[in-house]
Amino acid sequence: MSKIVADFFIRHALDQTRSTNDIARELAEMGAPEGMLVTARRQTAGRGRRGNAWESTEGNVFLSLVLRPQGSAQVAAQVSFVMANAVRELVAHRIPGVPIQLKWPNDVLCDGKKISGILLEAGAPSDGGIAWLIAGLGINVSTKPASRTDATALHYEGDTRSDADTVIADFCERFLSWYEKWQLDGFEAVRTAWLAHAHGLARPIQIRLPHEIIDAIFDGVDETGALLARLADGSLRKVTGGEVYFGSPG
Amino acid sequence: MGKFTIDPDVIRDLAALLDETNLTEIEWEEDDQRVRVSRGGGGGTHVVAVPSPAAAVAAGPVSDPAPAADDPAGHPGAVKSPMVGTAYLSPEPSAPSFVSVGDRVSLGQTLLIVEAMKTMNPIAAPRAGTVTQILIDDSTPVEFGEPLMIVE
Numbered sequence: 001m002s003k004i005v006a007d008f009f010i011r012h013a014l015d016q017t018r019s020t021n022d023i024a025r026e027l028a029e030m031g032a033p034e035g036m037l038v039t040a041r042r043q044t045a046g047r048g049r050r051g052n053a054w055e056s057t058e059g060n061v062f063l064s065l066v067l068r069p070q071g072s073a074q075v076a077a078q079v080s081f082v083m084a085n086a087v088r089e090l091v092a093h094r095i096p097g098v099p100i101q102l103k104w105p106n107d108v109l110c111d112g113k114k115i116s117g118i119l120l121e122a123g124a125p126s127d128g129g130i131a132w133l134i135a136g137l138g139i140n141v142s143t144k145p146a147s148r149t150d151a152t153a154l155h156y157e158g159d160t161r162s163d164a165d166t167v168i169a170d171f172c173e174r175f176l177s178w179y180e181k182w183q184l185d186g187f188e189a190v191r192t193a194w195l196a197h198a199h200g201l202a203r204p205i206q207i208r209l210p211h212e213i214i215d216a217i218f219d220g221v222d223e224t225g226a227l228l229a230r231l232a233d234g235s236l237r238k239v240t241g242g243e244v245y246f247g248s249p250g
Numbered sequence: 251m252g253k254f255t256i257d258p259d260v261i262r263d264l265a266a267l268l269d270e271t272n273l274t275e276i277e278w279e280e281d282d283q284r285v286r287v288s289r290g291g292g293g294g295t296h297v298v299a300v301p302s303p304a305a306a307v308a309a310g311p312v313s314d315p316a317p318a319a320d321d322p323a324g325h326p327g328a329v330k331s332p333m334v335g336t337a338y339l340s341p342e343p344s345a346p347s348f349v350s351v352g353d354r355v356s357l358g359q360t361l362l363i364v365e366a367m368k369t370m371n372p373i374a375a376p377r378a379g380t381v382t383q384i385l386i387d388d389s390t391p392v393e394f395g396e397p398l399m400i401v402e
Contacts, residue, residue, distance in 0.1 A: 049368060050342050072333070073364075073366075080369055106367075118368065120368060120369040124371075124372045226367075240365075
């Protein structure tokens with residue numbers, strides 16, 4: 001680990017906890033600085049967005065990072081893409097030859113299968129900015145949920161040597177590089193790199209919002225990170241939420 | 251007519267909000283003062299500041315000022331969305347709502363969540379008070395600056 005990376009991160013390594021995001025949030029509220037990294041070997045109540053469970057078997061990566069980005073809540077949401085770029089690079093480096101693509105905004109797919117999950121939670125905005133941002137990450141290293149045929153793990157994709165700790169160290173290097181690039185140069189470099197590996201560009205897409213389903217062509221991502229959906233009448237619609245599904249596999 | 255002092259920050263904020271939301275007019279009322287920022291025919295913005303409410307009639311080139319009670323965006327207790335996203339009234343689908351109409355809330359208490367790009371942003375009560383209106387439905391899209399709740 002380089003000195004810059006070692007200086008940024010302060011690791012709080014736990015054997016077992018309910019959810020690393022919960023611990024990181026408590027630490028953030030107590031004033032933990034940016035770079036506070038909570039890791040756990042096991043989570044007893046690992047979760048994704050909106051209460052979805054995240055299976056948290058020992059051998060995989062479970063981490064949550066305290067960030068304190070400048071700017072509005074809208075801008076801080078771009079960390080979704082910063083995280084996705086870092087994880088995509090990490091996975092691609094470890095399983096060369098397997099196509100690694102990104103699904104808006106931050107799912108990393110190995111040959112179409114999900115290998116990681118990201119959960120971002122901001123501290124309550126006070127003045128339009130945010131107090132802190134917790135970036136939670138799970139990466140399937142040695143195991144994947146048995147019930148899911150649409151999930152995979154590094155070991156299943158041919159990388160049987162990686163363990164959770166080496167993946168965490170690699171993530172720290174790659175995340176910090178992308179995070180600094182985003183802070184110094186803005187979103188454009190992040191967006192360009194993300195789009196270069198986007199799954200299903202210019203192809204049919206379905207976006208399922210809580211009360212609406214949008215069928216469109218995936219036209220890219222705008223300068224704020226919103227998904228651009230080209231509708232049947234040719235107009236562009238900006239989408240900031242919902243689940244994305246692709247028209248046909250592959 | 252009472253003394254009226256102009257707060258340039260308020261006007262700048264309102265003008266920025268006007269641009270962000272593509273609205274043509276925003277009105278802000280606090281204590282006995284009211285400021286209305288509207289977009290003129292020439293495309294620019296202009297500001298009308300009037301003591302409220304008696305002198306509003308003489309305020310100039312604006313039409314049909316709605317009573318504040320019918321205009322949540324202009325309500326001094328309005329809690330507005332800091333971003334474009336999806337609003338959720340409960341922490342997860344099976345859980346009860348963060349707050350209900352009539353609830354007393356403390357400063358900083360979470361009222362709802364706005365999600366954008368899979369980032370969850372809890373929206374905190376800007377003041378202690380009572381939730382008198384919930385202006386959005388659960389799991390619906392919200393715009394920047396859109397009033398979400400009224401806390402008085």
